[in-house]
Amino acid sequence: MTPGVVHIAGMVVLIGPLVRQRCSWCGAVLVDVDKTLIAVPVGQDPTPPTWPIGGLVEIDGNMTSVVDGERLPVNACGLLDPAVTA
Numbered sequence: 001m002t003p004g005v006v007h008i009a010g011m012v013v014l015i016g017p018l019v020r021q022r023c024s025w026c027g028a029v030l031v032d033v034d035k036t037l038i039a040v041p042v043g044q045d046p047t048p049p050t051w052p053i054g055g056l057v058e059i060d061g062n063m064t065s066v067v068d069g070e071r072l073p074v075n076a077c078g079l080l081d082p083a084v085t086a
Helices: none
Strands: 005-015 018-023 029-034 056-060 063-067
Touching (some): 005 029
Antiparallel strands (some): 005 018, 005 056, 018 029, 056 063
16 A cells, blocks of 8 residues: 655635645645535634644545654655656
8 A cells, every 4th residue: 555645734825715725845735625615503613624834744545644754754745756746
């Protein structure tokens, strides 16, 4: 089983009800949510959770997780061929 790709979480962009977070290196979408489509109790903030800026996030199919480490792992998008991540 091959590992997923590790991305570097970038800044969170909030425009009206839209929330988006991309990889700082390759631009892959990490979070893409329309808050008008989220059911929450009255009075609760509908803003979805996002990744810590600069955090390493591994995406493997539908599974996402935080990766610990100060160095980029071998499966990081920053170490892949740019033709693959463009």
